[in-house]
Amino acid sequence: MSGEGNEGGGIWSKLVIGIVSALVVGGATPWWWGKLFEGKPSSSGTAETGKASIPAGPAKTDALTVYADSVKGTPWLNKGDGYVRIDYEATGQWLSIPDNDPGINANPDVPEHAKGYLSPAGDPNFQSSDAVCKQVPLGALVVVGEDGRCKAYGMKGSLELKPGEAVVFKMNDVEGMYQDNKGQIDVKLSVVKE
Numbered sequence: 221m222s223g224e225g226n227e228g229g230g231i232w233s234k235l236v237i238g239i240v241s242a243l244v245v246g247g248a249t250p251w252w253w254g255k256l257f258e259g260k261p262s263s264s265g266t267a268e269t270g271k272a273s274i275p276a277g278p279a280k281t282d283a284l285t286v287y288a289d290s291v292k293g294t295p296w297l298n299k300g301d302g303y304v305r306i307d308y309e310a311t312g313q314w315l316s317i318p319d320n321d322p323g324i325n326a327n328p329d330v331p332e333h334a335k336g337y338l339s340p341a342g343d344p345n346f347q348s349s350d351a352v353c354k355q356v357p358l359g360a361l362v363v364v365g366e367d368g369r370c371k372a373y374g375m376k377g378s379l380e381l382k383p384g385e386a387v388v389f390k391m392n393d394v395e396g397m398y399q400d401n402k403g404q405i406d407v408k409l410s411v412v413k414e
């Protein structure tokens with residue numbers, strides 16, 4: 221057995237004994253105790269990892285702006301180490317199909333009601349099999365996962381995110397057809413750690 225190993229073990233043993241003593245005594249913590257968990261308040265009595273940015277309990281709010289002409293959309297990342305549930309509500313008006321484009325107006329497949337400014341619900345009577353989310357009204361707000369799946373859509377919605385999971389908020393339009401979009405909407409998020 222090497223002397224070095226014993227020496228190292230000795231120091232750690234003392235430290236561990238120190239921590240255990242502090243726990244047993246309770247309240248009488250040494251000066252360095254706070255340094256160990258600096259910036260990581262521990263109200264529950266257990267050592268926090270510091271990874272969780274969203275506290276359990278009351279909902280945390282967040283706000284996003286989503287631009288109609290953004291193909292990339294506006295991302296939101298669950299930075300915490302736990303599952304979260306997001307309830308969102310979108311307000312504003314935006315446009316996915318212009319109402320003054322001669323080419324579009326000559327196309328009988330594009331109904332009048334799908335043109336011009338719409339709410340984040342989109343046009344409930346117009347879908348496109350080429351849109352980002354096929355089963356969802358064109359012009360609706362959609363929340364798309366990293367796997368390309370549509371997790372929620374419309375003016376209000378709920379979704380659950382895994383730790384470290386990201387989603388994108390964007391308009392439901394056909395890729396390559398975002399350049400004629402106009403406007404933006406505001407999205408308020410209520411985030412609850414599960």
Ligand SMILES: [Ca+2]
Pocket residue numbers: 315316317393397398399400401
């Ligand atoms: Ca468009």
